[in-house]
Amino acid sequence: MDFSKIFSRIKAILGSPQTEWPTIAAEPASIGGLFRGYICIVAALPVIAQFIKGSLLGYGGMGVHVHTPIGMGVVGLVLHYVLALVVTYVVALIIDALAPTFGGTKNLVQALKTVAYAWTAGWVGGIAVIIPWIGWLVAIASLIYGIYLLYLGLPHTMHCPPEKAGGYTAVTVIAGVVLTWIVALVVGGIIGTAALTGASMSGMHVTDKDGSTVTIDPDSALGKLSAMSSNTARAAKDLENAQKTGDVAAQQAAMGKLMSGDGKTVAVSLSPETLRGFLPDELDGMKRSDFHADRSGAMGMQISSADATYSDGRTRTMQVEVADTGNMRGMMAVASAVTPNTEQQTDHGYQKTYTDHDRLVQETWDTQTMSGEFSVVVANRFTVKASGNAQDIDQLRQVVNDLDLDKLASLKDQGISGR
Structure with missing residues (x-):
C-alpha cells in the first residue's frame, strides 16, 4: 500500500482541485483498484475517529464520562465502515445513472472516482469529531467543501456540460445525504427507517396517478435539504467565477455563501462583547470566573464564542458557553430539521x-460522577451549553434557561447579507 501516494492525492484534491480533477479523470483505474488503493483507507478515518470519540474518549466535559461500551463500539465501527463503503458505491451508481440526464457520459469507474475524491474532504474532516465542542463544526465545513469538490469534478469525470453541473450536484447531494442518514440511523441502533421517513421524507408528494410528478414541501426537512443543495451549487458557481476574475472580496463572499448552505452570508458574527452580555457575573447563585471570548474566521466562515466558569464554592462547578456559528446557520437549520429524537441509556447515565x-x-447525565451537559441550538445559529457538576440535569437545564435565550434569538439576522 503506497501511503505516500494516498497522502499526495489527498493534499492535491483538497488544495488544488481545479488542476487535480483533469488528472484524476484521465488516469486509468478500476473499481477494485479504487477501493483497495484509496477508498478503503481514507473512508476508515472518520469511522475510527468516531470509535475513539465514543468508546475511548467519551462525550461531554467537566467530569462527564459517557462512553459507548468497547464491545458495542467495535460492532458499530465495523458496521459503520462496511455501510460507508456500500453507500460510496451506491452513490457512484446514482451518479452513473444520472449522467445522460445532465448531458454526461455513463461510466461507472469515473463515477466512483467522482465520489471517492469529492468525499475526501468529508472523510478527512470527519477526524475533527475528536476535538471537543467545536470539532463538529469543522466536520460540517469539510462536508460543504466536499460538495464544492463534487461540483468541480463532475464536468471532468462524467463529461457533463459545466452549466449543468449545479443541478447534477444538487441531485447527487440529496441522494448522498439521505443514504448517509440511513447509515447513521442503523449504526445508532434505530430500528427501521421510520425516523428517517417521518423526519426527512414527509415533505414529498406524488401529484400524478402514474407517479411521474413529484413535489416537495419547501418547509419540510426534505425541502430544506433540496434548497440547501441548490444554494450550495449556486454558491459553488459564484466561487468558480470569482476565482477566474481574481477578485478576493468576491471569493470570500462566495465562500461564505458556500459554507452557509442557505445562500446568505453572515459577514460579521456577534462580537465578543455582545456574547459577554449573555454570561452575567452571577448565575443561579454561582459566581463567574475565568471568562474568555473571541472571534475568528477562515474559508468564509466566522465564528464567535464566549465561555466562563461558574461555581458556588461547594458542590456546583459549571462551564457555560455561548457561540455564534455564523455561516453555519443554514446547515444548522437542516440538522435541526432532520435530526430525530434519540436516547441512549448506560449503566450509569444517559444521552x-x-x-x-x-x-x-x-443532554447527557452521569449518575456516578453527578455531572452532565445540557446544550441547545437557538434560532438555528447560536449554541448554548452548560456542563459540569450538579445535583441533577435539571440544574444544568435551569442555568441555560436562565440566560436570555429569547434576546439571543432576536439577533439571528444580525450581520447577514443576502445574495
Whole structure:
C-alpha cells in the first residue's frame, strides 16, 4: 500500500482541485483498484475517529464520562465502515445513472472516482469529531467543501456540460445525504427507517396517478435539504467565477455563501462583547470566573464564542458557553430539521437528543460522577451549553434557561447579507 501516494492525492484534491480533477479523470483505474488503493483507507478515518470519540474518549466535559461500551463500539465501527463503503458505491451508481440526464457520459469507474475524491474532504474532516465542542463544526465545513469538490469534478469525470453541473450536484447531494442518514440511523441502533421517513421524507408528494410528478414541501426537512443543495451549487458557481476574475472580496463572499448552505452570508458574527452580555457575573447563585471570548474566521466562515466558569464554592462547578456559528446557520437549520429524537441509556447515565419549542436540545447525565451537559441550538445559529457538576440535569437545564435565550434569538439576522 503506497501511503505516500494516498497522502499526495489527498493534499492535491483538497488544495488544488481545479488542476487535480483533469488528472484524476484521465488516469486509468478500476473499481477494485479504487477501493483497495484509496477508498478503503481514507473512508476508515472518520469511522475510527468516531470509535475513539465514543468508546475511548467519551462525550461531554467537566467530569462527564459517557462512553459507548468497547464491545458495542467495535460492532458499530465495523458496521459503520462496511455501510460507508456500500453507500460510496451506491452513490457512484446514482451518479452513473444520472449522467445522460445532465448531458454526461455513463461510466461507472469515473463515477466512483467522482465520489471517492469529492468525499475526501468529508472523510478527512470527519477526524475533527475528536476535538471537543467545536470539532463538529469543522466536520460540517469539510462536508460543504466536499460538495464544492463534487461540483468541480463532475464536468471532468462524467463529461457533463459545466452549466449543468449545479443541478447534477444538487441531485447527487440529496441522494448522498439521505443514504448517509440511513447509515447513521442503523449504526445508532434505530430500528427501521421510520425516523428517517417521518423526519426527512414527509415533505414529498406524488401529484400524478402514474407517479411521474413529484413535489416537495419547501418547509419540510426534505425541502430544506433540496434548497440547501441548490444554494450550495449556486454558491459553488459564484466561487468558480470569482476565482477566474481574481477578485478576493468576491471569493470570500462566495465562500461564505458556500459554507452557509442557505445562500446568505453572515459577514460579521456577534462580537465578543455582545456574547459577554449573555454570561452575567452571577448565575443561579454561582459566581463567574475565568471568562474568555473571541472571534475568528477562515474559508468564509466566522465564528464567535464566549465561555466562563461558574461555581458556588461547594458542590456546583459549571462551564457555560455561548457561540455564534455564523455561516453555519443554514446547515444548522437542516440538522435541526432532520435530526430525530434519540436516547441512549448506560449503566450509569444517559444521552438524548430531542426538539423543544423548535430548538434542538442535547443532554447527557452521569449518575456516578453527578455531572452532565445540557446544550441547545437557538434560532438555528447560536449554541448554548452548560456542563459540569450538579445535583441533577435539571440544574444544568435551569442555568441555560436562565440566560436570555429569547434576546439571543432576536439577533439571528444580525450581520447577514443576502445574495
